[in-house]
Amino acid sequence: MAKDMTLLWGSGSPPCWRIMIALEEKNLQGYNQKLLSFEKGEHKSKEVMDINPRGQLPAFKCGDVPVNESCAACFHLECKYKSQGTKLIPDCEAGLAQILQRVFEVNALVEKSSNVIYYNWKVPEGERHESAIKRNKEALTAEVKLWEGYLQKTSSGFLAGKNFSLADVIVFPAIAYLYRHGLSEERYPKLTEYYKNLMNRPSIKATWPPTWKETPGQDILKDI
Amino acid sequence: MAKDMTLWWGSGSPPCWRVLIALEEKKLQGYNQKLLSFEKGEHKSKEVMDVNPRGQLPAFKCGDIVINESYGACFFLESKFKSQGTKLIPDCAGSDNNCALIALIMQRVFEGNTLHQKMAEVFMYNWKVPENERHESAFERLKETLTTEVQMWEGYLKKTPGGFLAGENFSMADVIVFPSVALLLHMGLSEDKYPKLAEYYKKLQGRPSVKATWPPTWKETPGQEIFKDI
Numbered sequence: 001m002a003k004d005m006t007l008l009w010g011s012g013s014p015p016c017w018r019i020m021i022a023l024e025e026k027n028l029q030g031y032n033q034k035l036l037s038f039e040k041g042e043h044k045s046k047e048v049m050d051i052n053p054r055g056q057l058p059a060f061k062c063g064d065v066p067v068n069e070s071c072a073a074c075f076h077l078e079c080k081y082k083s084q085g086t087k088l089i090p091d092c093e094a095g096l097a098q099i100l101q102r103v104f105e106v107n108a109l110v111e112k113s114s115n116v117i118y119y120n121w122k123v124p125e126g127e128r129h130e131s132a133i134k135r136n137k138e139a140l141t142a143e144v145k146l147w148e149g150y151l152q153k154t155s156s157g158f159l160a161g162k163n164f165s166l167a168d169v170i171v172f173p174a175i176a177y178l179y180r181h182g183l184s185e186e187r188y189p190k191l192t193e194y195y196k197n198l199m200n201r202p203s204i205k206a207t208w209p210p211t212w213k214e215t216p217g218q219d220i221l222k223d224i
Numbered sequence: 225m226a227k228d229m230t231l232w233w234g235s236g237s238p239p240c241w242r243v244l245i246a247l248e249e250k251k252l253q254g255y256n257q258k259l260l261s262f263e264k265g266e267h268k269s270k271e272v273m274d275v276n277p278r279g280q281l282p283a284f285k286c287g288d289i290v291i292n293e294s295y296g297a298c299f300f301l302e303s304k305f306k307s308q309g310t311k312l313i314p315d316c317a318g319s320d321n322n323c324a325l326i327a328l329i330m331q332r333v334f335e336g337n338t339l340h341q342k343m344a345e346v347f348m349y350n351w352k353v354p355e356n357e358r359h360e361s362a363f364e365r366l367k368e369t370l371t372t373e374v375q376m377w378e379g380y381l382k383k384t385p386g387g388f389l390a391g392e393n394f395s396m397a398d399v400i401v402f403p404s405v406a407l408l409l410h411m412g413l414s415e416d417k418y419p420k421l422a423e424y425y426k427k428l429q430g431r432p433s434v435k436a437t438w439p440p441t442w443k444e445t446p447g448q449e450i451f452k453d454i
Binding site for chain 1: 297300304323326333353
């Protein structure tokens with residue numbers, strides 16, 4: 001039941017957003033939720049640590065059971081609420097395989113984006129190198145081109161198969177994050193088409209990060 | 225059918241090992257397999273690239289279906305062969321207890337990513353980072369991060385008296401995470417500092433699926449002491 005679920009989340013965080021999209025798609029509106037601020041360090045508050053000892057968002061409880069890893073929560077919600085809302089994992093084998101492949105490839109996309117976007121946050125000044133920044137950007141460029149290629153091969157406009165699936169729930173936030181940070185719309189037409197199409201999907205519209213509506217994004221990724 | 229499956233793998237690579245264990249647990253012995261060498265760059269060969277354009281191992285085909293992500297392959301095998309071999313994820317529809325157990329298994333499965341990533345950053349530091357960009361301070365920081373992570377897993381094992389990562393039985397959590405734990409211990413993690421992890425490692429070493437798929441290169445050469453300071 002939605003009322004037994006609690007989500008502590010931060011605006012614009014792709015992992016948090018995944019769970020929110022999944023909850024909407026499975027018709028689980030009405031869950032308890034609390035928007036917290038990373039800037040104010042609220043992800044390290046006792047309230048969060050009680051659910052997620054890692055002090056990270058999302059912190060998500062399904063009844064008494066914590067499931068803080070966003071992909072775990074999404075799989076769990078699909079499994080538990082299989083018969084309601086959108087079917088995020090089809091019954092057919094080939095469909096399942098393609099979804100699984102794309103879902104787990106998201107790690108590569110997120111890691112490479114992070115290495116560019118958060119470089120200065122992760123790496124102390126004395127350890128930064130232009131050569132590293134360049135290499136990280138090249139790696140991200142190659143990765144983004146790969147996803148552009150995936151979308152060129154699917155005529156449906158979704159990442160896996162003919163319909164919106166768990167692959168889109170999990171990967172879309174990471175792609176939206178790229179555009180928020182300045183990814184060129186012209187250079188990646190298929191990705192842009194995907195991004196703009198899904199922006200209008202009810203579950204995504206309903207959960208669009210509030211801070212993204214208020215402030216403009218950055219342009220760190222404009223050279224990618 | 226096992227005969228329709230092919231796995232390209234490298235010895236000692238936790239992602240490859242996960243799939244090998246899953247295949248054993250689901251009683252799919254008889255699959256086609258090819259052991260390749262990372263050192264010789266065989267993961268970038270045409271044979272692998274044809275299956276996995278990322279040029280990474282594992283590369284896995286089940287008939288015409290390709291799943292190169294180890295988590296994806298393990299989930300796929302469990303789903304397709306649900307009724308044979310070990311049940312790696314309990315059935316969803318069922319008691320609330322099952323629900324809580326499934327959630328715990330999934331939680332640990334996905335946390336396994338974090339463990340593996342932090343371990344890889346230490347293990348692969350000199351391989352990934354060009355010499356002129358290396359810093360003692362960076363390496364120290366990566367080791368500290370890994371230490372915190374390993375302590376967390378030691379804590380998880382203290383809380384599960386069954387001796388497995390999620391409850392009383394071997395599950396998908398163990399398929400996914402054991403290979404990373406094994407790599408840590410094989411490469412010098414202190415058994416005195418982490419008694420629960422050491423106990424877990426020794427317990428699972430004896431499990432048939434793990435024994436059957438123990439990395440061949442580990443039998444030949446002792447591990448390096450990369451993680452002794454963790």
